[in-house]
Amino acid sequence: MNIRNIAIIAHVDHGKTTLVDKLLQQSGTYRDNQRQVERAMDSNDLERERGITILAKCTSVVWDDTHINIVDTPGHADFGGEVERILSMVDGVIVLVDAAEGPMPQTKFVVGKALKLGLKPIVAINKVDRSDARVTEVVNEVFDLFAALDATDEQLDFPILYGSGKNGWMSDKPDGSHEDGMRPLFELVMKHVPSPSVEEGPFRLLGTILEANPYLGRIITGRIASGTVKPNQTVKVLSRDGKLVESGRISKILAFRGLERVPLDIAEAGDIVAIAGLTKGTVADTFCDPSVDTPIQAQPIDPPTVSMS
Numbered sequence: 001m002n003i004r005n006i007a008i009i010a011h012v013d014h015g016k017t018t019l020v021d022k023l024l025q026q027s028g029t030y031r032d033n034q035r036q037v038e039r040a041m042d043s044n045d046l047e048r049e050r051g052i053t054i055l056a057k058c059t060s061v062v063w064d065d066t067h068i069n070i071v072d073t074p075g076h077a078d079f080g081g082e083v084e085r086i087l088s089m090v091d092g093v094i095v096l097v098d099a100a101e102g103p104m105p106q107t108k109f110v111v112g113k114a115l116k117l118g119l120k121p122i123v124a125i126n127k128v129d130r131s132d133a134r135v136t137e138v139v140n141e142v143f144d145l146f147a148a149l150d151a152t153d154e155q156l157d158f159p160i161l162y163g164s165g166k167n168g169w170m171s172d173k174p175d176g177s178h179e180d181g182m183r184p185l186f187e188l189v190m191k192h193v194p195s196p197s198v199e200e201g202p203f204r205l206l207g208t209i210l211e212a213n214p215y216l217g218r219i220i221t222g223r224i225a226s227g228t229v230k231p232n233q234t235v236k237v238l239s240r241d242g243k244l245v246e247s248g249r250i251s252k253i254l255a256f257r258g259l260e261r262v263p264l265d266i267a268e269a270g271d272i273v274a275i276a277g278l279t280k281g282t283v284a285d286t287f288c289d290p291s292v293d294t295p296i297q298a299q300p301i302d303p304p305t306v307s308m309s
């Protein structure tokens with residue numbers, strides 16, 4: 001299975017939800033899942049049994065036989081280490097900026113983390129249909145922001161798309177000439193964002209998002225760093241310092257598919273999945289095969305200020 005893992009970083013109201021909706025629609029993912037959601041809502045019991053209620057605000061769209069997982073990032077510094085952990089699940093970010101408002105200070109924090117993690121940004125100037133759009137200026141503001149956040153030359157050489165999520169298009173031309181729906185965005189993600197790097201070895205996943213679900217219990221979401229995992233498999237949980245937190249059986253594996261999560265019979269390295277069945281393991285713990293002794297190095301809560309280059 002081909003996978004791309006990305007995050008969209010956007011200030012509130014700059015159009016993230018609308019954009020993701022169009023990506024779902026134009027990839028054909030939306031219609032299938034929409035039917036499933038409607039069906040599920042016909043029967044709450046069925047929905048509960050399958051555990052497919054929408055949990056974290058993550059989405060997956062299928063394009064060209066590739067699952068593009070889109071994870072949501074908390075937009076605020078209050079989330080501390082969580083932003084780093086979430087961003088360390090992805091291999092690329094789309095920085096979505098309103099063509100009239102320009103980059104907002106609130107997104108600086110998350111953009112800064114993404115750049116520090118070495119992610120190569122794609123910049124999407126959104127809402128170019130606004131009469132007060134000031135596209136050239138906003139591109140310069142984004143460049144200045146990245147430079148102020150110590151972006152590398154490679155990161156400053158970002159590809160730019162211009163478009164209108166609302167009207168369902170993104171183009172590499174500011175005037176939207178040769179407009180072809182969301183295809184340019186999909187193609188840029190496929191080209192610019194590497195597939196997830198996976199390591200050899202047995203199953204390992206770094207716990208990244210913790211949720212409580214009334215029917216499935218504790219749910220941990222993370223990216224599978226190595227190996228594969230199946231329901232009923234026995235796993236252990238290691239804390240950051242390598243201590244055994246618990247051993248237990250995975251009851252369910254859920255993957256993002258469209259707007260909901262679907263149960264999987266097997267999940268592979270590189271994919272972002274949610275697992276249920278463990279009772280103590282938490283964020284920053286490593287969920288792994290019993291043969292593993294070394295936890296995955298989580299991003300530190302307070303990143304060192306020394307240069308990592």
Ligand code: GDP
Pocket residue numbers: 010011012013014015016017018019126127128129130163164165166167
């Ligand atoms: P989010 O908070 O980033 O998820 O933003 P939303 O997707 O909810 O959009 C915020 C507002 O901007 C809504 O009123 C949208 O209809 C509007 N909007 C989204 N995309 C566009 C666009 O391309 N052009 C214009 N003019 N408005 C847009």
